[in-house]
Amino acid sequence: MENTTAKHVTINNPADISVIVGYFLVVIAVGIWSTFRTNRGTVGGYFLAGRTMVWWPVGTSLFASNIGSGHFVGLAGTAAASGIAVGGFEWNALFIVLLLGWVFVPVYLTAGVITMPQYLKKRFGGTRISLYLSIISLFLYIFTKISVDMFSGAVFIQQALGWNIYVAVIALLCITALYTVTGGLAALMYTDTVQTFVIIAGAFVLMGFSFYEVGGYSALLEKYSLALPSQRNSSISEHCYTPREDAFHLLRDPTTGDLPWPGVLFGIAIIGSWYWCTDQVIVQRCLAARSLTHVKAGCILCGYLKLLPMFLMVFPGMISRVLYPDEVGCVDSGVCKEVCGTEVGCSNIAYPKLVVSVMPTGLRGLMLAVMLAALMSSLASIFNSSSTLFTMDIWTRIRPQARDKELMIVGRVWILCIVAISICWIPVVQAAQSGQLFDYIQSVTSYLAPPIAAVFFLAIFVKRVNESGAFWGLMGGLVMGLCRMIPEFAYGSGSCLSPTNCPKLICGVHYLYFAVLLFFCTGILVLFISYNTPPIEDKHLHRLVFTLRHSKEERVDLDWEEEERGRRARREADEKKKVVTEEDQIERGERSIMMKIIGWFCGISDTQAPEPTEEEVTEASKQLPDISEDPLWKNLVNANALIMMSVAVYFWGYYA
Amino acid sequence: MGKTVTALHGLLLTLGLVAAQAEKAGEALPNWLTGIIAVGVFLFLIFIAFLVNKAWCEDASKPEAVHNEYAMTNGSTRETSLDAVRSSEDPKAYENVVVHQTDEKWRRRSGRGFHMLSTTWRALIVSEEPATLPLGERLTQDILTL
Numbered sequence: 001m002e003n004t005t006a007k008h009v010t011i012n013n014p015a016d017i018s019v020i021v022g023y024f025l026v027v028i029a030v031g032i033w034s035t036f037r038t039n040r041g042t043v044g045g046y047f048l049a050g051r052t053m054v055w056w057p058v059g060t061s062l063f064a065s066n067i068g069s070g071h072f073v074g075l076a077g078t079a080a081a082s083g084i085a086v087g088g089f090e091w092n093a094l095f096i097v098l099l100l101g102w103v104f105v106p107v108y109l110t111a112g113v114i115t116m117p118q119y120l121k122k123r124f125g126g127t128r129i130s131l132y133l134s135i136i137s138l139f140l141y142i143f144t145k146i147s148v149d150m151f152s153g154a155v156f157i158q159q160a161l162g163w164n165i166y167v168a169v170i171a172l173l174c175i176t177a178l179y180t181v182t183g184g185l186a187a188l189m190y191t192d193t194v195q196t197f198v199i200i201a202g203a204f205v206l207m208g209f210s211f212y213e214v215g216g217y218s219a220l221l222e223k224y225s226l227a228l229p230s231q232r233n234s235s236i237s238e239h240c241y242t243p244r245e246d247a248f249h250l251l252r253d254p255t256t257g258d259l260p261w262p263g264v265l266f267g268i269a270i271i272g273s274w275y276w277c278t279d280q281v282i283v284q285r286c287l288a289a290r291s292l293t294h295v296k297a298g299c300i301l302c303g304y305l306k307l308l309p310m311f312l313m314v315f316p317g318m319i320s321r322v323l324y325p326d327e328v329g330c331v332d333s334g335v336c337k338e339v340c341g342t343e344v345g346c347s348n349i350a351y352p353k354l355v356v357s358v359m360p361t362g363l364r365g366l367m368l369a370v371m372l373a374a375l376m377s378s379l380a381s382i383f384n385s386s387s388t389l390f391t392m393d394i395w396t397r398i399r400p401q402a403r404d405k406e407l408m409i410v411g412r413v414w415i416l417c418i419v420a421i422s423i424c425w426i427p428v429v430q431a432a433q434s435g436q437l438f439d440y441i442q443s444v445t446s447y448l449a450p451p452i453a454a455v456f457f458l459a460i461f462v463k464r465v466n467e468s469g470a471f472w473g474l475m476g477g478l479v480m481g482l483c484r485m486i487p488e489f490a491y492g493s494g495s496c497l498s499p500t501n502c503p504k505l506i507c508g509v510h511y512l513y514f515a516v517l518l519f520f521c522t523g524i525l526v527l528f529i530s531y532n533t534p535p536i537e538d539k540h541l542h543r544l545v546f547t548l549r550h551s552k553e554e555r556v557d558l559d560w561e562e563e564e565r566g567r568r569a570r571r572e573a574d575e576k577k578k579v580v581t582e583e584d585q586i587e588r589g590e591r592s593i594m595m596k597i598i599g600w601f602c603g604i605s606d607t608q609a610p611e612p613t614e615e616e617v618t619e620a621s622k623q624l625p626d627i628s629e630d631p632l633w634k635n636l637v638n639a640n641a642l643i644m645m646s647v648a649v650y651f652w653g654y655y656a
Numbered sequence: 657m658g659k660t661v662t663a664l665h666g667l668l669l670t671l672g673l674v675a676a677q678a679e680k681a682g683e684a685l686p687n688w689l690t691g692i693i694a695v696g697v698f699l700f701l702i703f704i705a706f707l708v709n710k711a712w713c714e715d716a717s718k719p720e721a722v723h724n725e726y727a728m729t730n731g732s733t734r735e736t737s738l739d740a741v742r743s744s745e746d747p748k749a750y751e752n753v754v755v756h757q758t759d760e761k762w763r764r765r766s767g768r769g770f771h772m773l774s775t776t777w778r779a780l781i782v783s784e785e786p787a788t789l790p791l792g793e794r795l796t797q798d799i800l801t802l
Contacts (some may be wrong), residue, residue: 642702646695653694654687 016365023198024175027191028374029131034190036518047114047388049186049288058187059301061285062097062382064192066275066302067199068145068378069371073152075309076317076351076439080328083224083247083318084655085259086438087310088135090270091250093173094303094648097271098641100502101299104277105286107460110543110550110627114287116280116456117393123459124467124536125558127397132453132474134393137280140448141386144441145281146379146422152348153375154426159352160368166254169426173419176376177383186290188380196305202363202370203312209358210319210322221248224318231335241331243321250655251613263512267446274449278456281385290414292627296637303644307651313351320350328353349624386418387411401569446511447485450519451477458526460546463538469530477522484514549627 053061078086083621113119116137117130150169157168214220225243232241242442246252251261289295328350330336333343340346355367391411396402402410451474458465477600483508491502500507509517542548542555557563685693 646698649698650691650695653691656690656694 001607002413013361015362016368019362019365020369020372023372027194030191030194031187037186047185047392049189049286051288052290053189053285053288053294054290055294055297056301057193058289058298059305060196061189061192062282062298062302063305064195064199064374064377064506065281065285065381066093066306066378067374068149069152069156069375070145070378070438070441071147071309072203072313072351072371072374073155073348074148074441075313076320076350076354078438079317080321080350081345081347082258082309083244083249084310084314085246085250085252085257085264087314088259089272089442090266090306090309091470091648091652092264092268093276093306094274095645096269096276097299097303097306098645099273100277100282100286101296102641103436104456104460105283106292106627107544107546108283109289109292114284114545115389115392116278116283117389119544120459120470121559122557123541124470125540126471127469127562129455129467129471129474130393131397132471134389136448136452136478137389139384140445141281141382142418142421142425144444145382146204146418147425148441149375149378149382150422150426152444153371155348155373156352156368157353159349160356160364165426166423170423172375173379173422175597176379177415177419185284185384186338188377188384189285189288192377192381195377198366198373199370199377200305200308200312202366202373203308203316205363206354206367207312207316209360209363210316210323213358214319214322220315220319220322223322224248227322227329229325229329229331229335231326231330231332233332234332241329243329247318248655250652260510260512263510263516267512267515270450270453270515271442271445273457274445274453278452280382284385284388290630291606293629293633293637296641300640300644302638303648304494308646310651311642315510316354317347320354321347324353324357345583364570377467381600383415383418385431390414393554396566400566401573403570403573411464443511445479445489446515447518448478450515451481451522454519454522455526462530463525463541463547464535465530466533466536469526469528472529473522473526476525477518480518480521494579542636 003353044522075086075090108119111122113122115134117133121127121130121135150173153172154165156167158165161168211217211220214223224247225242225245229241244258246257251264252259253261254262265623286295286298289298326335327339328346330346336346337343342348355364359367381477388411391407391414395407395410399406455470455474459470487506488502491500528611536558538548539553539556540558542551542553544555
């Protein structure tokens, strides 16, 4: 993307640079401190922070993992283009996050799983469902979350610093990979707390300055509808550059609105359920908590924090359009190309433009730190979770005899692989014409995620659903989603000036409506096939479904045979290793210093607990994971949740 | 209960007045009012859900409680359920079954003081099972066992 350098203000003064350096030092310090607090050498310690987290790292980590640079650029950009309805994506999450804490996590905790495919494996048996889920989750991570966040970060850095995209992105990825690889989840969750503070503080400062520039909240309400670009030729129809009339409404007309209200209420809820309740990145943070009460309290904290993006990103995006209508609201393709390098539209530069123009020196460095915080926290979480998925679900299938040490190394190597893939994906995202970044994300998610959400809902609430039902439901949902996704990407989504010629039958249905449709169709398909095939007996389902989550009876695991095979392979590997090391020790003597340093850095210890015998395993499975709650705290937390929901409903009503 | 109802009536009347005035003036409802109405409706729905939950759960547990008593008495009218929980230490004392069930769990997790607080809280708020001893005696027994 080329930029006119005349308007560029680069961050090259001591105040800005010292802020950025200070930020990095704090993050690295917290990361190193946390490596001493937990044991990273075991699977539980690395992937689940040893299950010792209290409520506030859980809450802030949920927020920081969710808010990425994609939010700053995408939310603000879409708000500049079409008003506050895009904030519905954020405010819907207030309710979904409670669904996570109260309904889904108790079942996950009591099932004793680390990854979501593992849960499905225990619930349904068989391996094809978990394999499909692992693969599609990894696919969705790379192509929606990672690419969007990286691209948004690149847009920001280009606007603010004028660096080359690749240099900027590679530097960011390396720093993120560094503290992800060494620390594991504990480091991530503690650094996420720091990132959350930085994000909120910086964004508040920017919001303050923006409102001051535009003249206050009521001034924004008046001026937004008058923000027309001065350079427009008469051939462009008026509605392409005039701000929407319902710009300040969350709930818009069901047929003509760009985000119709049934879609906003139900479609976003379905996509949100996939994102918050069934996705590895978010659920892993809840599983790392000390107890169920801490999970719930963390979810409430995250909910309150999710109230903020509307004020911190959506309103500043609209202010940006009011202040710079010719750049942010540009409509003439020549002008747009000059301003931001894409002909479709420049709404994506709304937030970076504000940062560069409105913030005084010194604070610009702070905003860059904020963007870096958002980018790094999200990327780090995604790296960690995708490494968990790959290690626990795919690698253990390839090599069941892998011990902790090997799994740790594989996890870290996979992160490096993902970093390489992400760097290679940048040109593709660039070429996808950044004008529709947020739309692209939401559409891809709407076409692929609802079947997963449907299967998880049914798996938890309906005992009758079995393996064939779930698998064929997922396949059917995938086919339906692809039927919509492929034509839409083939024809291109078009723009206001040059609409797409995708046939109305396929592309006429709004993507949020399509999500609702897909959800229900998948659900019906799953139920239909399940009722026509033999059921799963209760003895396999204890503590895997919502109604049986408190049951204390013994469960006959459906994946017992596979686990036992893995354990046997590991025991044999142990035996062989014992023979070999006895001979080796006599020959080799001390390990070299280099190996020791690398071992400490990566948190890998030499001592490996022996694989438990069959008796020990059955004994361990009798110690059931505890999801009981102290009644006092339970009632307190429930009351708090009610208060939060009331606050959320008030704001929805206010802006409806 | 009566006072809250009167207060609720007063609140609804004021809201109605404001809404009527706004409509007379020809404007849409002010935003904050829409918000408050939404919260009101929401809390009302929660209240209904709570009542439904209470009614449904109580229906399910009542027949079970009756069933247990009959099982314990073995059809004999003289033998009461308390016989089944006769203490082994002293023929005149009875084990406090209700308390001891929660005993083990909370003692392990939360420490003793908290345990007392939690059982008291349960007794005050959650009156699901009938207490085998009056509250005061149960508290004394707790203190003695500490």
